[in-house]
Amino acid sequence: MSPLSVLDLPQLYTKPSAKALLDTLALLTSAPSSWDYNADPDTKDGLDLDTQGEVERVQIDSEGVARYLTSIVSNSLKWIPDEEVKEEIWNQASLRLSERSGRTAMGDLNRRFTIPTRDGSFELNIHEPALTGDDLGLKTWAASYLLAKRLHLFDLIPPGQRDKARVLELGSGTGLVGLAMAGLGADVVLTDLPSIYTNLARNAKTNASIVEQNRGIIRTGVLDWTSPHSCTLFPEDVVDTNGDGDALSEKFPLILAADSLYSPDHPQMLVNTIAAWLSEDVDSKVIVEFPYRAAYLPEIASFRKQMTMIGLQILNEGEEKGFDDWGDASKDEDALVTCWWSCWGKNLPGQDS
Incomplete structure (x- = not known):
């Protein structure tokens, strides 16, 4: 299966639901690469990142992902009424950005x-x-x-x-x-x-x-x-x-x-x-x-x-x-x-x- 394009993800101009955005950000979680040389990157042979629940892994083309995440962080998300949910969306988008900046930019x-x-x-x-x-x-x-x-x-x-x-x-x-x-x-x-x-x-x-x-x-x-x-x-x-x-x-x-x-x-x-x-x-x-x-x-x-x-x-x-x-x-x-x-x-x- 070929990787999804960023354009296949929920676009902000369509005013996607909070659940759609949070599910998408979960899919974009960037677990650290396996430290095994020649290991299958899909299996992360022996290494995984602790996440809340099991998330189905979908391959997404990395081209444009950072720009997509930045657009979420900078958007007011005014069609989403719950302020706490909006904060969570911004937080998750920021985490996804930090994951793509290398280990030194990540938190715990x-x-x-x-x-x-x-x-x-x-x-x-x-x-x-x-x-x-x-x-x-x-x-x-x-x-x-x-x-x-x-x-x-x-x-x-x-x-x-x-x-x-x-x-x-x-x-x-x-x-x-x-x-x-x-x-x-x-x-x-x-x-x-x-x-x-x-x-x-x-x-x-x-x-x-x-x-x-x-x-x-x-x-x-x-x-x-x-x-x-x-x-x-x-x-x-x-x-x-x-x-x-x-x-x-x-x-x-x-x-x-x-x-x-x-x-x-x-x-x-x-x-x-x-x-x-x-x-x-x-x-x-x-x-x-x-x-x-x-x-x-x-x-x-x-x-x-x-x-x-x-x-x-x-x-x-x-x-x-x-x-x-x-x-x-x-x-x-x-x-x-x-x-x-x-x-x-x-x-x-x-x-x-």
Whole structure:
């Protein structure tokens, strides 16, 4: 079926009903593109935008949509008597415009992610506040989504294992990777900076039931890489860092991190933190995934070098493609990123580095 033209939508000169306009604006909802490269855009493979109710998706030619939405925002809609309904129409039209201006122009989002398992899948609900300032951890990045979907392939939780895998996630952001690991049945501690913690704790609380159903455990805390040996955990019902917490003391046989290198200082800081919290077990592992962004390629090279200096070596690695949703990924080539994932283990005496 060919896409509808803007001219097929209710035209304002015909004085369409409020319901007709609201239904049309619902059809124009622009969910973020799937971050899977080669994914079917109609299915949004694994990613959806939380909406009120189910809306039948109709393809609409993007040509002229922004102008159509602007005409609604600027129209008095004087044939619609209900002032509250008119406000809702203007609000929805404004939201549709902001969605087409890229992620930075959008407000809060609630996203649903489907995470594959060895024998099925489960769904996580992730909240992203409106992006302000430099809090990049308030957005879910392509590398995090790709790593969350890849975790089950590492066989980190063997079938029938009684003791839960203990996992620490560094730079958790919105918590997608750590929550995915917990949803696979692990005992996971998610950590980030104080400015990120409130949203991280909110997402942990939102997904607590699905994690519990899958026999996982989640805890959240603050860990600043400038003080790599100090981590404070907060109770489940605490969503800010103003109260007292408990110092984390245990070390972990598995550490996760995704898309956390965007400063020349970060590689050394991240590796120092890994060294502080990785257990001495010979089979301890670190799994990371970072995008190959041109500006930060030196950071990846530095990370690799620093990891070897603390006695770790790459056990397995690969590349995969995905999209970051700063704009329309179908039109913005810069949204397509190649991500490098790697699994690191101990470089034991007698092993080749």
